[in-house]
Amino acid sequence: MSTTLLPEDLPLDAHTRTRSAQTKRYGFFPGCVAKESCKELFNSTMLLADKLGIELIELTAASCCGASVVNDVNRDVARVLNARTYAQAEALGLDDVITICSTCTGHMRAANKELRESEARMDHANAILGKFGAKYQGTVTVRHLLWLLIDDIxxxxxxxxxxxxxxxxxxxxxxxxxxxxxxxxxxxxxxxxxxxxxxxxxxxxxxxxxxxxxxxxxxxxxxxxxxxxxxxxxxxxxxxxxxxxxxxxxxxxxxxxxxxxxxxxxxxxxxxxxxxxxxxxxxxxxxxxxxxxxxxxxxxxxxxxxxxxxxxxxxx
Amino acid sequence: MAKITLDIFRFDEATDAVPHRDAVVVDVPETTTVLDALETAKAEIDGSISFRRSCRSAICGSCSMNINGITGLACKTPCNTVMDEKGVVVVDPMPNFQPMKDLVVHMDPFWDKYSRLKPYLQPADADSTHERERRVSPEDMKKLVDVANCIMCATCYALCPVVSVDPAFAGPAAIAYAYRFIEDVRDGQRKERIAQISEDYLWLCAHCYACSYCPKHVDPHDRIIDVKRASIKDRVLMNERGPRHALVVSKTIKQTGMLAETEVIQGTIGRFNVRGLLKVAPLGLRMAAKGKMPPPFVKPIPKVDEVRTIFEALEVPVS
Missing domain, CATH: 3.40.50.11810 (Rossmann fold)
Known part of the structure; x- marks a missing residue:
């Protein structure tokens, strides 16, 4: 069954103990619209995950990806918001973050690319995440469910x-x-x-x-x-x-x-x-x-x- | 050598009611550019085939056209990268323009949008006598060099889906060129320029990245975002829907961690703009009938304080 857990709910070593050997586990970033006006997307994704035999662990404390719009007011905020999301995935021991929205995919990948390609930008983001004790190490890969279907299934x-x-x-x-x-x-x-x-x-x-x-x-x-x-x-x-x-x-x-x-x-x-x-x-x-x-x-x-x-x- | 078939759009506005197509076979190396293949066809087979060209090396910006449905410079596209297994290359005039003759189009709407920019420096002290040149630091110049590479080929304009349904939109190239003057430290018309390009629908860019295929890597999509940021920084025409939308999205993310759809719609249109709200009401009612309304209020995500810390550290504007 797919579950929704907060990072603090699940100690790092818990995954290895609770999952079966066959079940693949992924961080899951549903995005705002799948939680608001397109709830049917969220629900059918969870039902599909069960059929596929994969476990989607929702990053429930994650924020909006920036939706391409916050770029219009500030060049850094989307990058740092997404760094916070990736830090949460890392804290759960998840390096795969799966999205179900094209806009989330593009903007989360853009943020991740900016972070991973520049030590200065990574340090800048981590200086802010450090204010609340989080840190992004740069290990996360963002992929859409569509790519998971083809690459992993x-x-x-x-x-x-x-x-x-x-x-x-x-x-x-x-x-x-x-x-x-x-x-x-x-x-x-x-x-x-x-x-x-x-x-x-x-x-x-x-x-x-x-x-x-x-x-x-x-x-x-x-x-x-x-x-x-x-x-x-x-x-x-x-x-x-x-x-x-x-x-x-x-x-x-x-x-x-x-x-x-x-x-x-x-x-x-x-x-x-x-x-x-x-x-x-x-x-x-x-x-x-x-x-x-x-x-x-x-x-x-x-x-x-x-x-x-x-x-x-x-x-x- | 390879036999390449050019499937060419033929039309002459002076004589033809409707266009037709000609298939012309040329014998050229398969790495020949589409432009050189067209030159061969014109020289050896049919001298009436019309297309614009000059430099043959991606500097003049004349030869943009649709090649197998994709807009780009014919001089920069080798035939073997686009032809099908039968060696056919389909060439059409650029979309979003009125065809004039074969692959030549009327460029007037594109140039009109450029000339509206007043695309020349207007220093604040233009009338005074200068003893020396106006100097720009390397850092300030660095911001402008990419955009200065624009060759005005109109590839981005032809690819833009917003232009295709609303020709009032300035289009990617003009907005990128507006940026070139807005960010030039020698120019004295920054606010006027931002206002002019805002009135030419800066905020109608759909964020689609179709213009990311710029053959000169001007990246108009990124410059469009830069101009929007300049408009918010300088508080130009802030009561228009574009800036209001960006700021209310920013505000709801800061407050809840989520993009709160209902508040974003109200904040963009205006809570007291009854006519505007009535316009979106029919769709809202149809959605409500299906139980598909976004919630009126969004519950903040866990640890939303962290999101607020990020917004405050970066001094992100929310109003």
């Missing part, structure tokens, strides 16, 4: 765990900027021609839809800045996906999810109706691995994804 293994294959459901991948760009920070795969989501879609029995919008921006970060701009960005991307035959969208980012699920209705005036249901990555993978659909929070989406699952005879 493996596509062949994932394929063998599928009990409800998607029957060729045509799914359009939507990456979200910060899991791929800039390549100097992420670099796990080509930012211009990524295929990890396509690989996962195919491993769980779907058909990946190729379209130009898959690596473009959803507009979430400027949704409040000027009317219609983010809505148009969603409409433009979903129009491309729809024209390539997509029946649904999958995204590893809850910010993209809020935008794609939330603004398609409003984008119809300029871009035509698209009505593509948008799955969180762990929702669709957990469904294929046999988690009952009523536990995945599919009823929380504005564009109900259950209809397309019924159409494909995937649920009754």
């Amino acid at each position: 493996g596509l062949d293994n994932l394929r063998s765990m599928v009990v409800h294959p998607l029957n060729g459901l045509k799914v359009a991948p939507f990456y979200g900027c910060h899991i791929i760009r800039p390549e100097s920070v992420n670099g796990w795969e080509s930012a211009r021609n990524p295929h990890s989501l396509e690989d996962v879609i195919e491993a769980i029995g779907g058909e990946a839809v190729d379209y130009a919008g898959k690596t473009r921006c959803c507009g979430f970060h400027i949704q409040l800045e000027k009317d219609n701009v983010a809505t148009d960005m969603v409409g433009q991307n979903m129009r491309m996906a729809k024209e390539r035959g997509a029946e649904a969208v999958i995204t590893p980012c809850p910010l993209c999810h809020l935008a794609l699920d939330g603004y398609q209705a409003d984008s119809a005036a300029r871009w035509g109706r698209t009505d593509l249901p948008t799955f969180h990555l762990p929702q669709l993978v957990a469904f294929a691995l046999g988690v009952p659909p009523d536990k995945l929070g599919l009823n929380k989406h504005l564009i109900d994804p259950r209809d397309v699952l019924v159409d494909r005879d995937l649920i009754a």
